[in-house]
Amino acid sequence: MNDLTLEIAQDVPALMRGLGQRARNAAAELAFAAPEAKRRALEAAAEAVMARLADILAANAKDMAFGRDKGLSAAMLDRLMLDADRLKGIVDGLRAVAAQDDPVGAVITEWDRPNGLHIQRVRTPLGVVGVIYESRPNVTADAGALCLKSGNAVILRGGSESFHSSGVLVDCLRAGLAAAGLPEDAVQLVPTRDRAAVRELLTMTEFVDVIVPRGGKGLVGLVQTEARVPVFAHLEGICHVYIDRACDPAMALKVVLNAKTRRTGICGAAECLLIHRDVVDTIGQGVVRALIDAGVEVRGDAALQALPGVVPAQDDDWGREYLDMIIAARVVEDIDAAIAHIRRYGSSHTESILTEDDAAAARFFQRLDSAILMRNASTQFADGGEFGMGGEIGIATGKMHARGPVGAEQLTSFKYLVTGNGTTRP
Structure with missing residues (x-):
């Protein structure tokens, strides 16, 4: 050739x-x-x-x-x-x-x-x-x-x-x-x-x-x-990470940074961060600050724009695959609001919930129908090799025959x- x-x-x-x-x-x-x-x-x-x-x-x-x-x-x-x-x-x-x-x-x-x-x-x-x-x-x-x-x-x-x-x-x-x-x-x-x-x-x-x-x-x-x-x-890898109210702070910091920054150009990279309102002032602020310090442009909703370095999000930032050092971020009232956001803007690829609450994890798994759902793990694991398949042709986001890796x-x-x-x- x-x-x-x-x-x-x-x-x-x-x-x-x-x-x-x-x-x-x-x-x-x-x-x-x-x-x-x-x-x-x-x-x-x-x-x-x-x-x-x-x-x-x-x-x-x-x-x-x-x-x-x-x-x-x-x-x-x-x-x-x-x-x-x-x-x-x-x-x-x-x-x-x-x-x-x-x-x-x-x-x-x-x-x-x-x-x-x-x-x-x-x-x-x-x-x-x-x-x-x-x-x-x-x-x-x-x-x-x-x-x-x-x-x-x-x-x-x-x-x-x-x-x-x-x-x-x-x-x-x-x-x-x-x-x-x-x-x-x-x-x-x-x-x-x-x-x-x-x-x-x-x-x-x-x-x-x-x-x-x-x-x-x-x-x-x-x-x-x-x-x-x-x-x-x-389809696109519009992957979400949701920080639940029962999330461990150290884990949230580690997982979100990995999900966004390990490799931004792959379909398993996190493109949207959702934060439960109850932990915005504790876990949320620390995670957003760490993302910005790592060189990520955080495009936040009104509730996050007061944080130093956050860029105001536009309507087209929700449901967008950046494949770059950019992430959209939004505060949600509860887990059901997070689920509703993902249903509206997701691409049925991969979503992760960070929580120590078994009931919350079960609700997230039951009520979402993306090809891959994770708990307390980086979306960067959305990969056939990491699933033990030795490799993959892709992540199928449809519902017929093959799904996922x-x-x-x-x-x-x-x-x-x-x-x-x-x-x-x-």
Whole structure:
């Protein structure tokens, strides 16, 4: 993969049909691949990444230069950047997925009927997965690994910024497939930055079984509007942290700072802080001051604007994904007011309650329906790797099929295996 690919005038529909046909052929073979072969492929891919660290870093340097020229924000550049530690994380993720139990063929449940039939519901691959994502090249490795593990072929369409990094990572995944004797076309990267390729991918119903978008509101909105292929929606990460009246002060300080500042550019970063009125003058003030001291711009409601350094919040600050060192903050009367705010402005991604009150936590968990609900934990844990999945394609915020972190198991459907003994229906 090189810049020449971008310069050649291409018949994008024909290009995408070719990718789709090759993916469909590969999926048919990968669907019954032995678990050991898939494990070998992922381990070999990890070794390939290790062997090509210098190539990946050089490719990423090109992407970073492209991103700076394009005017990406500091947070987006952080999402794009690869270094030795992040590459080690990619390698560890590949090995973690390799070590997981293979979901394909697993018996979900089984039962016997009075007529003598034995029925099993077993996991089966979805087929071909299209993944459309922005900036983060690690998604290339995560998506490729998880699709491979779950027996699916994948067509990856990364952001234009991560074009070079993703190209080398895909080469490593394909090398792993070849080493294990599996079809290399099980992992393919769309070899152009032309946006027409995205629109083609969204309508390739004869080749693609599901689309997974991972990016900002603009990307997800485009996918949901134009897709004819089913979609696992990964909408904005408008994550809330609610400080309850029964919260431990030291814990609130630690968790809120981590939820906002650990990495601002990820979808699990906290974007809105809600504070129970009873603890504004104690816990709330200390947390807001600590955020400001850490370099966070706190956009507060009228009740918080008297605090030094707080910027008045505007109407559009509620329900906004900043992906930056900015957080909206509001005082609420009680837990029900916090729940009402989240219902109105949230994106069904991740919400956290900080409380020592079991009843309050139970109410928060029961009355909200975001994909991930947490108690006394940073929203930055909204991640498939942290859930023990080895990685994720994204956080699905819809309600159909997969929800929350989409790992290998979530990339399967199921089929029924019915066994009789000459059984006939009267």
